[in-house]
Amino acid sequence: MEVNSWVLWQFDVLILLMVVVCAVVALQLKDLVSSAITFGAYSFFMCILWTEMLAVDVAFTEAAVGAGVSTILFLGTALHVKRRAKD
Amino acid sequence: MKIIALLVSVALGVILLVATNDLPEWGDPQSPASTHLSRYYIENSMEQTSVPNFVTAVLADYRGYDTMFETAVIFCAGITVLTILRRSHRRKKKDVQPRPCREGQDIILKSAARLIAPMMQLFALYVLAHGHHSPGGGFQGGVISGASFILLSIAYDLEMLLSRLKERTIMFFSGLGVLIYAGIGAICLLLGGNFLNYSSWSKILQVSEVEARSHGMLGIEIGVFITVTFIMISLYADLASGGEMDEGL
Incomplete structure (x- = not known):
């Protein structure tokens, strides 16, 4: 069944790879501000993934909430706690 | 301790991956969801609610009860953060370094923010109003509208925002x-229908029951929009100032 034949599968793999890379990097980074930014990038790649699966409403929410506002909230919080994670 | 955590996470990941095999394939027309529920919405939502974007119809009408409590959850999150973080007096600053002074040549930033913020608010209203026909609605519009206020308070100062928009108002x-x-x-x-069954609004609005459902959806989307906008501002103000409401990022 070729529902998403309008997207190259190479592009698909690239986006999925970037999602995993961003998730792992966001967890591994010691600097909380960098971690918050990477998490925003993760949300943005998820947004592309949702669009590709034709769930445009979800993609819109992910872009606005995940990549937009929650990054700002994380940044605002990160500046108030110790900036570097302990472990 | 770290090794135990790693083992648990890996085990959970493996279980989830194995369980994924049992899910129907993505977009499979034979899957239970596509053969019963989705089909009903796709076939009937247009004539029952006259809303072309049936994601909005499902969200705001068929599943209106869910969405109401989602809005309530956002409201609760906002007042929880407020309750935990808000303090009226300044605490002793021990390990927090003083911020760099904001009196700088940031005229470009301020002018850009002044130009962009009205555009964002206009776009937010468009997203809200056009949610019946295109992706969007109260949640997304509210977040964009809240983000425009956050942008202003980043470019200027949190004080500037809070002097124009009192906490009580928010x-x-x-x-x-x-x-x-x-x-x-x-x-x-009160009009004799079920809770959140907007078709009973047709008695007040003087329109057909189908149109009344569409208008009812717009009404509740406006409610969601207002809550999300102001909760986002409140969350930002609380988190970015550490509850003191004096300076933001």
């Missing part, structure tokens, strides 16, 4: 959104 409007939502539902009860 919390009043966040509650008002939920009240609009629940109120529209409750008026349906």
